[in-house]
Amino acid sequence: MRIGVCPGSFDPVTNGHVDIFERGSRLVDKLIIAVSSNPNKNSLFTMEERVEMIRNSVKHIPNVEIDCTGGLLNEYVKSKNATIIIRGLRALSDFEYEFQRALFAKYLDDDIETVFIMTNNKYSFVSSTGIRELAKFGGKLDGLVPDDVKEKLEERFNTVHNK
Structure with a gap:
């Protein structure tokens, strides 16, 4: 099993x-979305909230499989018997x-391969950081995030966006 x-x-x-996630899932038998904590970032949502939002977004x-991780990615990958790391790329800066x-x-x-998937053009400017800023100031989120994520952002920032 890949x-x-x-x-x-x-x-x-x-x-x-x-x-x-959709495109990466076609390359493997099982795709594990590993939600990680980044000590260098102040997260807007808890790990549990992020897992739930992803779960709702990938039901189709x-x-x-969705899981949580911390620590060295290689160790996590090996613990899951995985051999492929899938990364999305938006721009040259992402690639570097x-x-x-x-x-x-x-x-x-040496047994772990990294596969890069280029973003769809319509999402090339979308980042979680940009989404958080847009939501904070009441910007339009339609088409940028799944509907339930939009609702959670509106709740978090107590804003109402264009429907």
Whole structure:
């Protein structure tokens, strides 16, 4: 069985992430979306909230599992008997960062491959950071995040967006 891991903080999950999950799930028998805590970031949503939002966003993908992780990604990947790390890329700056991470992963374990999936053009400008800022100031989120994520953002920032 070919198992892939798609790691990230997903704070919050966006339609760009969901697109990568859908496309990545076609490359493996099982795709594990590994929600990680990033000590360098102040998360808007708890780990549990992020997992629930992702779960609601990927119900239509049959071979997806959602899990939480912390620590070294390679160790997590090995613990799940996975051999593939799936990363989404939006821009050249993403590639430089992710390429360095992929080289570290390869250095630590030659059996782990990193696969990069280019974003769909319509999501190339979408980031979780940008979504949080847009939501904070009451910007239009339609088409950028799943509907339940939009609702959670509106609740969190006590705003009402264009329907």
